[in-house]
Amino acid sequence: xxxxxxxxxxxxxxxxxxxxxxxxxxxxxxxxxxxxxxxxxxxxxxxxxxxxxxxxxxxxxxxxxxxxxxxxxxxxxxxxxxxxxxxxxxxxxxxxxxxxxxxxxxxxxxxxxxxxxxxxxxxxxxxxxxxxxxxxxxxxxxxxxxxxxxxxxxxxxxxxxxxxxxxxxxxxxxxxxxxxxxxxxxxxxxxxxxxxxxxxxxxxxxxxxxxxxxxxxxxxxxxxxxxxxxxxxxxxxxxxxxxxxxxxxxxxxxxxxxxxxxxxxxxxxxxxxxxxxxxxxxxxxxxxxxxxxxxxxxxxxxxxxxxxxxxxxxxxxxxxxxxxxxxxxxxxxxxxxxxxxxxxxxxxxxxxxxxxxxxxxxxxxxxxxxxxxxxxxxxxxxxxxxxxxxxxxxxxxxxxxx
Numbered sequence: 001x002x003x004x005x006x007x008x009x010x011x012x013x014x015x016x017x018x019x020x021x022x023x024x025x026x027x028x029x030x031x032x033x034x035x036x037x038x039x040x041x042x043x044x045x046x047x048x049x050x051x052x053x054x055x056x057x058x059x060x061x062x063x064x065x066x067x068x069x070x071x072x073x074x075x076x077x078x079x080x081x082x083x084x085x086x087x088x089x090x091x092x093x094x095x096x097x098x099x100x101x102x103x104x105x106x107x108x109x110x111x112x113x114x115x116x117x118x119x120x121x122x123x124x125x126x127x128x129x130x131x132x133x134x135x136x137x138x139x140x141x142x143x144x145x146x147x148x149x150x151x152x153x154x155x156x157x158x159x160x161x162x163x164x165x166x167x168x169x170x171x172x173x174x175x176x177x178x179x180x181x182x183x184x185x186x187x188x189x190x191x192x193x194x195x196x197x198x199x200x201x202x203x204x205x206x207x208x209x210x211x212x213x214x215x216x217x218x219x220x221x222x223x224x225x226x227x228x229x230x231x232x233x234x235x236x237x238x239x240x241x242x243x244x245x246x247x248x249x250x251x252x253x254x255x256x257x258x259x260x261x262x263x264x265x266x267x268x269x270x271x272x273x274x275x276x277x278x279x280x281x282x283x284x285x286x287x288x289x290x291x292x293x294x295x296x297x298x299x300x301x302x303x304x305x306x307x308x309x310x311x312x313x314x315x316x317x318x319x320x321x322x323x324x325x326x327x328x329x330x331x332x333x334x335x336x337x338x339x340x341x342x343x344x345x346x347x348x349x350x351x352x353x354x355x356x357x358x359x360x361x362x363x364x365x366x367x368x369x370x371x372x373x374x375x376x377x378x379x380x381x382x383x384x385x386x387x388x389x390x391x392x393x394x395x396x397x398x399x400x401x402x
Contacts, residue, residue: 001025004399005036007376008383010049012347012362015340016383022048024369024399032363046373047383048399049343050362051113052323053350056203056261056282056311059117059124060091063099064316071292074209075222081316082230091121100124103321104131110322110393113370114361116259116282116311116354118175118203122163129167134370136354138175138203139163141190142182144227145234149186153193171355173200176253178208179244180215180223183237187253194257201257201355203282207244207270208262209293216244245270254279259353261311264288264296271304280307280353283345285329287313298334302341309350328390339384371399 002024009020009032021036022029067084071077088096104127115135117124128135139160146152160172176182176190194202215223219239227233240247245266248254256278263281274281283296301308312321323346330342351361359368375395380386
């Protein structure tokens with residue numbers, strides 16, 4: 001057994017412990033507290049905390065880093081991404097695989113120990129397995145006018161089963177892209193698949209842009225134009241008349257096993273509905289600015305009591321996958337939210353939302369010792385506030401807790 005002592009220990013499930021210790025045996029936390037025993041290993045002037053959780057990213061888009069400039073409208077940014085992705089139609093291309101592998105390594109180096117990854121190809125599942133990065137991969141489906149949604153989901157489930165055999169250490173399931181790109185029938189088929197597989201968790205981009213709200217409410221605007229342009233429009237679809245959250249909620253798609261990503265355009269009523277359903281919002285504030293949808297109403301998220309996790313989104317819309325940088329952006333957007341709540345969102349809330357709450361996200365006996373140590377400046381007063389102010393990767397190291 002190893003006992004680590006540090007200037008601060010942040011259990012997340014309890015208040016920070018000054019001059020604290022954590023005991024680990026065979027990779028599992030066996031105890032923690034204050035007044036470290038004399039035999040403990042001194043980690044120095046650091047804060048020990050659970051590894052951060054990136055609950056939403058797109059690793060297979062990592063090769064687009066720096067290639068898609070900021071946009072004033074989300075639809076314009078999407079058009080640029082669609083055009084850029086035509087360069088590498090084969091997801092197994094060395095450029096895509098190499099960039100994704102490097103992104104996983106960089107995420108770990110900056111303190112991330114659990115990832116929720118959106119994939120349209122499943123190319124990232126074996127990379128995560130190879131890197132021994134705990135992950136939930138969401139095999140994302142699109143199809144606004146899919147001719148046979150049930151068969152589409154059946155074939156996708158076969159792909160998932162095959163990917164699980166190739167990457168046994170990664171959890172994989174189905175996800176829907178967004179209300180403007182998935183038909184009601186395809187949503188229903190995905191939901192049926194979720195219900196048929198205990199333990200699966202799903203995801204959907206929801207309430208991200210004003211254009212999404214216009215399209216779902218009235219069936220008009222830039223999203224309809226883009227669907228027509230891409231040959232994906234169908235005259236059989238009818239607008240919901242309300243918000244995207246109401247649209248998917250009334251459809252029966254949302255519950256505690258579905259992550260709602262972004263939520264930038266959510267009203268108070270939307271947030272109350274998500275809270276009642278037990279749905280976690282995954283916020284990506286840096287990406288939201290880059291793609292032209294503005295800042296998320298983070299303070300309203302917390303005030304409403306809806307569960308909040310954080311993600312970086314992809315390297316096509318952020319400079320890096322450093323979750324500490326995402327926390328700094330969240331602090332900028334939500335200056336009145338307690339730092340402790342932001343840290344909880346970046347650890348325990350994300351782990352719970354991804355279905356890993358029993359293993360990761362807090363320092364508690366019986367959980368995996370996925371622990372990082374963050375170097376602290378001398379004379380630090382508020383350790384929690386410091387950690388949400390932006391931490392560079394070179395200030396982070398992993399504890400050797402095997």
